[in-house]
Structures are given as structure tokens and as C-alpha cells.
Amino acid sequence: MIRVLLADDHAMFRSGMRALLDTQPDFTCVGEASDGREAVAETARLRPDVAVLDVRMPRLDGLAATEAILAAPGNDTRVLVLTTYDADEYVYRALRAGASGFLLKSLAPEELVAAMRVAARGDALIDPSVTRRLVAKFAAVLEPTAAEPPELARLTSREREVLLLIANACSNAEIARQLHVGEETVKTHVSRVLSKLGLPDRVHAVVYAYRHKLVPGD
Numbered sequence: 001m002i003r004v005l006l007a008d009d010h011a012m013f014r015s016g017m018r019a020l021l022d023t024q025p026d027f028t029c030v031g032e033a034s035d036g037r038e039a040v041a042e043t044a045r046l047r048p049d050v051a052v053l054d055v056r057m058p059r060l061d062g063l064a065a066t067e068a069i070l071a072a073p074g075n076d077t078r079v080l081v082l083t084t085y086d087a088d089e090y091v092y093r094a095l096r097a098g099a100s101g102f103l104l105k106s107l108a109p110e111e112l113v114a115a116m117r118v119a120a121r122g123d124a125l126i127d128p129s130v131t132r133r134l135v136a137k138f139a140a141v142l143e144p145t146a147a148e149p150p151e152l153a154r155l156t157s158r159e160r161e162v163l164l165l166i167a168n169a170c171s172n173a174e175i176a177r178q179l180h181v182g183e184e185t186v187k188t189h190v191s192r193v194l195s196k197l198g199l200p201d202r203v204h205a206v207v208y209a210y211r212h213k214l215v216p217g218d
Contacts, residue, residue, distance in 0.1 A: 002120045003030045005048040007039035007065070008082070009057045013105070017052070020109050027116070036060025040068045043077050049120045055083040055094075055102075067097040078119040101203050123201060149212055154196040162189040166202055167209035 004027060006014045014032050021027040031046045033039035036053075037060045043051050051069060053062040060068075066079050081094040081102035094102055100119040103112060155163065158179070165175045172186045179186070190202070199205050209215045 002027050002050060002116065003046070003048045004028070004116060005031045005033065005039070005043055005046060005051040005077075007033040007036070007042075007051060007057065007062070008054040009034050010054075013054075017112075020113065024113060027113070034058075036062060036065035039065045043069045043075075044072060048077055050078050050080060050100075050116050052080050052082060052116065055081055063093045063097070066094045066099050070098040078122070080115055080119050095203055095207055098200060099203075100201060151197055152212070155193060159189055159193050159196070162186065163193050163197075163205060163209060164215060166190065166193070166205045167215045169206070 004021060006017050006029060008014050008017075011034070014034075018029045018032070021029045030048050031042045033042045035058045039051065039053055039057070039062075040060065053065055055062040057065070062081055066081060069075060069077060069079055078100045079094070079098075081099050082105055083102060084105050100123070101115065103115055107115075152160070161179065162175060165178060170178070172183050172190065175186045175190075176183045193199075194201065194205060197205070197208060199208055
């Protein structure tokens with residue numbers, strides 16, 4: 001059972017999301033929060049598998065709340081950030097803090113549920129229409145690296161190919177088709193890429209690739 005905490009200052013949105021989760025046999029909504037401070041406190045108290053946080057909340061915004069949740073000692077909760085805006089200039093903070101991705105509230109309900117499942121199993125959501133563009137935009141304003149980072153030399157040529165495909169928001173199935181290998185082989189390559197580069201998940205592989213100018217920005 002996937003235990004979820006919903007944090008949003010709009011009671012109607014929380015109610016709708018809770019009703020949606022109630023239709024799913026593998027989900028249970030263990031709590032709600034109406035502002036960022038409450039989200040941090042309730043996450044610490046309830047220890048949900050996934051916390052879904054709106055970016056714009058009173059008292060403490062969703063990004064600051066994400067940072068606080070993920071910095072807490074012993075935290076095992078995965079965080080998904082929700083936003084109404086597809087060009088929110090602060091979303092990169094959530095990725096940098098370790099969020100498992102972010103979603104537009106305009107996504108179809110089944111896509112929101114699918115994203116929670118992705119986060120719960122320890123992976124990260126990469127939305128090619130949103131995440132890659134924003135990561136590229138904000139990675140571009142980081143201080144440029146003077147040289148290729150040394151850890152890249154640890155990757156085999158095939159692992160580097162996989163990294164670039166991840167950065168282009170390809171799923172495991174899409175990578176498998178492009179490289180003419182099985183999905184289990186892709187999963188092994190992805191795991192090795194993340195391990196060798198010291199990255200927590202696929203979203204941060206995208207950040208890494210753009211930060212180090214391995215992929216041209218949009």
C-alpha cells in the first residue's frame with residue numbers, strides 16, 4: 001500500500017485528489033496539509049511514502065518545505081512538487097533539494113497517480129514537456145564547468161549513450177528500442193550510470209547532463 005500525504009492550500013484540490021486516491025486499490029491518503037509548515041510537520045509525524053506538495057502555499061512555500069522534508073535525518077519520503085505554472089522559475093530548487101520530480105496540475109488524473117507510483121518505487125518522474133525544458137533552462141544559469149567532470153570517465157561508451165537518452169527524457173522502453181537491447185539491460189545501465197555519477201535518480205541525471213553541457217539546451 002502506497003501511503004500519500006497531500007499538501008495544498010486549496011481544500012477543493014486536496015478533496016479531489018483524496019477522492020481520486022480512494023479509487024486506487026494500492027493507495028491510501030494518510031494525511032493532508034494546507035500550508036508548507038504543516039506539510040513538514042505532518043511528513044515527519046506520518047512518514048508517508050510520497051508527499052505531494054504544491055509550489056505556492058502560505059507560511060512556507062512548497063519548495064522550502066521540500067528542502068526541509070528531504071534534509072530531515074532518516075527521511076524516507078519521496079516528494080513530488082505540483083505547480084500550476086509550466087515555467088515556474090523556482091522549480092529547479094526542488095530538484096536540487098532531491099525531489100522526485102514535479103508535475104503540472106493540468107495533467108490527467110491517471111498521470112498524477114502514475115507519477116506517485118513512480119516516486120513510491122524510488123524512481124523519478126521526467127516529464128519531457130516540462131521537466132527537461134526547465135532543467136535545461138536553469139542548469140544553463142549555473143556557473144559553467146571549466147572541464148569535463150572526472151567521474152564521467154568512469155562511464156562506458158554505452159553508459160554515456162544511456163545518460164544522454166535519459167537527459168532527452170527517454171523512458172526505459174524508448175532507450176531499449178533505440179539501442180536494440182532489452183529493458184532489463186537498460187535498467188542495469190541506468191543503475192550503473194546513477195551509481196558511478198553519485199546521482200539519486202533520473203531527474204538528477206537530467207540536471208547533471210545539462211549542468212555539464214552534455215546536451216544542448218532548448
